[in-house]
Amino acid sequence: MAAVVETVDLHKSFRDGDVQIDVLRQVCFTLAAGESMAVTGASGSGKSTLLNILAGTLTPDSGEVYLTVAGQRLAWHSASTNQRTRTRRRHIGYVHQFFNLIPTLTVAENVRLPGRLNRRRDLDARALELLRQFGLEQRLHVFPETLSGGEQQRVAVARALLLQPALILADEPTGNLDQANSRQVADLLFAAAQASGSALVVATHSEQIAARAQHRLRMDA
Numbered sequence: 493m494a495a496v497v498e499t500v501d502l503h504k505s506f507r508d509g510d511v512q513i514d515v516l517r518q519v520c521f522t523l524a525a526g527e528s529m530a531v532t533g534a535s536g537s538g539k540s541t542l543l544n545i546l547a548g549t550l551t552p553d554s555g556e557v558y559l560t561v562a563g564q565r566l567a568w569h570s571a572s573t574n575q576r577t578r579t580r581r582r583h584i585g586y587v588h589q590f591f592n593l594i595p596t597l598t599v600a601e602n603v604r605l606p607g608r609l610n611r612r613r614d615l616d617a618r619a620l621e622l623l624r625q626f627g628l629e630q631r632l633h634v635f636p637e638t639l640s641g642g643e644q645q646r647v648a649v650a651r652a653l654l655l656q657p658a659l660i661l662a663d664e665p666t667g668n669l670d671q672a673n674s675r676q677v678a679d680l681l682f683a684a685a686q687a688s689g690s691a692l693v694v695a696t697h698s699e700q701i702a703a704r705a706q707h708r709l710r711m712d713a
């Protein structure tokens with residue numbers, strides 16, 4: 493299978509006053525279509541930083557990221573902001589650690605949104621089907637603020653799956669769920685990624701979730 497994402501010697505540090513924190517040091521991996529990778533490590537070890545670089549919302553200090561979508565291999569680390577925005581909208585599904593649901597849109601509208609942004613009204617039916625699978629069929633027309641953390645998390649996962657994107661980035665996608673819900677959401681996430689041939693990167697503190705992935709990147713090893 494062709495690589496969807498490749499990184500070469502990624503480095504990223506942040507400055508905190510006089511102190512430089514080296515968050516990413518020489519991160520190298522390749523992930524092919526249909527493959528999954530768990531990113532694990534203590535809080536603050538750089539999991540979300542790595543996912544943001546893969547999403548193209550943060551640039552590395554040095555190193556390279558290549559993203560292959562729609563048959564094109566992009567030098568993602570040096571792509572223009574415009575190209576990154578366009579490519580992200582079409583080809584990347586992102587489950588943010590803190591959900592990032594749009595507060596002024598209903599649950600159903602949030603999940604339809606990636607389709608609408610890509611002029612894919614035909615995906616509205618898939619949005620409803622995903623919401624049904626996630627047990628949210630009773631909550632379609634409410635606003636995110638009225639949902640529990642776990643419900644919001646499921647909406648965010650459904651939204652990321654809508655387009656069957658080349659790359660799915662999931663930042664602690666079960667961090668707010670109880671055991672049973674966590675297992676169910678992980679089942680749906682891994683199965684949907686596999687079914688759509690997406691490369692899946694999951695940042696997690698859960699050994700059970702990490703064990704489902706084919707590959708493992710340990711951030712504090």
Ligand SMILES: Nc1ncnc2c1ncn2[C@@H]1O[C@H](COP(=O)(O)OP(=O)(O)OP(=O)(O)O)[C@@H](O)[C@H]1O
Pocket residue numbers: 506507513515533534535536537538539540541542589
């Ligand atoms: N924009 C920023 N400016 C300064 N420091 C930052 C910035 N973003 C992240 N950091 C620092 O980089 C380190 C890694 O943060 P990151 O959010 O990637 O960790 P994480 O592994 O996702 O943690 P958690 O498990 O708590 O979500 C932390 O020390 C954090 O304070």
Ligand SMILES: [Mg+2]
Pocket residue numbers: 539540541589663
């Ligand atoms: Mg994080």
